[in-house]
Amino acid sequence: MKQSLFVYNTLTRKKEEFTPLNAPHVGMYVCGPTVYSDVHLGNCRTYISFDLIFRYLNHLGYKVRYVRNITDAGHLEDDSDTGEDKISKKAKIAKVEPMEIAQKYTVGFREVLGIFNTLPPSIEPTATGHIIEQIELVKEMIANGYAYEVDGSIYFDVEKYNKNFDYGVLSGRNLEDMLNNTRSLGGQEEKHGKLDFALWIKAKPEHLMKWPSPWGVGFPGWHLECSAMSHKYLGDQFDIHGGGLDLVPTHHTNEIAQNEACFNKTPAKYWVHTNMLTVNGQKMSKSLGNSFLPHELFTGHNAILNKGYSPMTVRFFMLQAHYRSTLDFGNEAMEASEKGFKRLMNAFSLLDGLKASATTEAEITPLRERCYEALNDDFNSPVLIAELFEASRIINSVHDGKMAIDAANLQQLKDLMNDFVTEILGLKNEQASTDELPKVVDFIVNLRNEAKTNRDYATSDKIRDGLQKIGIQLKDAKEGTTWTKI
Known part of the structure; x- marks a missing residue:
């Protein structure tokens, strides 16, 4: 039975056949992330969601080129065109080179996503590695009449662009409303219009990350890099552009404008966005004091949850919600996910020991078709997981001798679980995968060492005590910190 994949397209606000x-x-x-701090859970939710999409498209037989950038320059404070570069600011505080900050947090980002068992992208380009491509795009926009120079900085002319294109096509807002609801910011008098945004910014003498250009020494605007890198590796137009829902109003809107101004076409056919995280119904944010990092979720050292949860439990929890729905962290929800994940993995571990009968009471083909139906409906992982619990019920019934299954259906059942649990959902049985434990503990020990280096002894002690509670004892010595299971 051939099924079509349907994807919700933010651009058209409807599900469309892929x-x-x-x-x-x-x-x-x-x-991708701006690498000036530890990757937060909202980022992880986005990248786990696109890992599912990447895995499923590969499973369907597509040859996917997955490009996910690293922003290591050009992202200013408050996502604006003024202020300090986020990475440079962190470097000044730490008295190190900006690239040391970028390297440190890029490594940390990859480590966290590895712990969550996400596949690496096909290409992971950096903003600093594509300055030439960004300058060339700016030249093209100037030549096409959509950008202008003011004292070494280049701005995109939104109102002029909107005469030939629709600046609000992705957000669904019209230009007049955007102009009326946008306040004029200090220090931006040189712009022609309130909505104009920087493509290239003249660097002040104290700015650390800067490059020569036809307009003087400066650095690229945040929005420009994604247009340059997506175009270089995927062409004038490609299939899927993704990110968090918060990128729609500005970053992705400006990307579309840049690409249309250069190439006269929208960069992507399908725009796919993940929703935000909440904690007990409130938006997760530092200002509300309810945000926590992945390692704080693993160890339980946060003010929200009663205990820590394993990386695969967290991945399972995230996949239990549809990527376009709000994901709410809370004790009850996490505990329920932990039980559900263990139930699924316990059934999975029984598969190899099941014995086939001459007859069958379990027809697996319809179940497999329903699994595909779930994912073909805009990657509906919650519905897929519900079908996998039905597969788990069959496994348990066969194991307990309450249901007969013949060899053909048993093989189908094994294939179904391997395909959908392991290959597509990317879940692993943590009890069986003891080789992953050292990676997780070493990662947490490194975080503790960083806390000690920063004289944050309260956090250092919390990590040590928390690990001890879950059966991991640390021993500090001159040679470094070692750990043992107790």
Whole structure:
């Protein structure tokens, strides 16, 4: 039974049949992190969601080029066109080179996503590695009449662009409303219009990260880099552009404007966005004091949850919600996910020991079709997981001798669980995968060492005591910190 994949497209605000521009090849670009701090859970939710999409498209036989950038320059405070570069600011405080900050947090980002068992992208380009491409795009926009120079800085002319295109096509807002609801910011008098945004910014003498350009020494605007890198590796137009929902109003809107101004076409056919995280119904944010980092979720050292949860439990928890729905962290929800994950993995571990009968009471083909139906409906992982619990019920019934299954259906059942649990959902049985434990503990020990180096002894002690509670004892010595299971 051939089924079609349908994807919700933010651009058209409806589900559309997925038809790649150049099948079987699929181009997918996802906006990566700005590497000035530890990756937060909202980022993790986005990248786990796109890992599911990447895995499923590969499973369907598509040849996917997945590009996810690293922003290591050009992202200013408050996502604006003024202020300090986020990475440079952190470097000044730490008295190190900006690239040391970028390297440290890039490594940390990859470590966390590795712990969550996400596959690496096909290409992971950096903003600093594509300055030439960004300058070339700016030249093209100036030549096409959509950008202008003011004292060494280049701005995009939104109102002029909107005469030929629709600046609010992605957000659904019209230009007049945007102009009326946008306040004029100090220090931006040189712009022609309130909505104009920087493509290239003249660097002040104290600015650390800067490059020569036809307009003087400066650095690229945050929005420009994604247009340059997606175009370089995926062409004038590609299949999927993704990111968090918070990127729609400005970053992705400006990306579309830049690409249309250069190439006269929208960069991506399908725009896919993940929703935000909440904690007990409130938006997760530092200002509300309810945000926590992945390692704080693993160890339980946060003010919200009663205990820590394993990486695979957290991945399972995130996949139990549809990527376009709000994901709410809370004690009850996490505990329920932990039980559900263990139930699924316990059934999975029984598969190899099941014995086939001459007859069967379990037909697996309809169940497999329902699993595909779930994922073909905009990657509906919660519905898929519900079907996998039905598969778990069959496994347990066969194991307990309450249901007969013949060899053909047993093999189908094994294939179904391997395909959907392991290959597509990316879940692993943590009890069986003891080789992953050292990676997780070493990661947490490194975080503790950082806390000690920063004289944050309260956090250092919390990590040590928390590990001891879950059966991991640390021993500090001159040579470093070692750990043992107790």
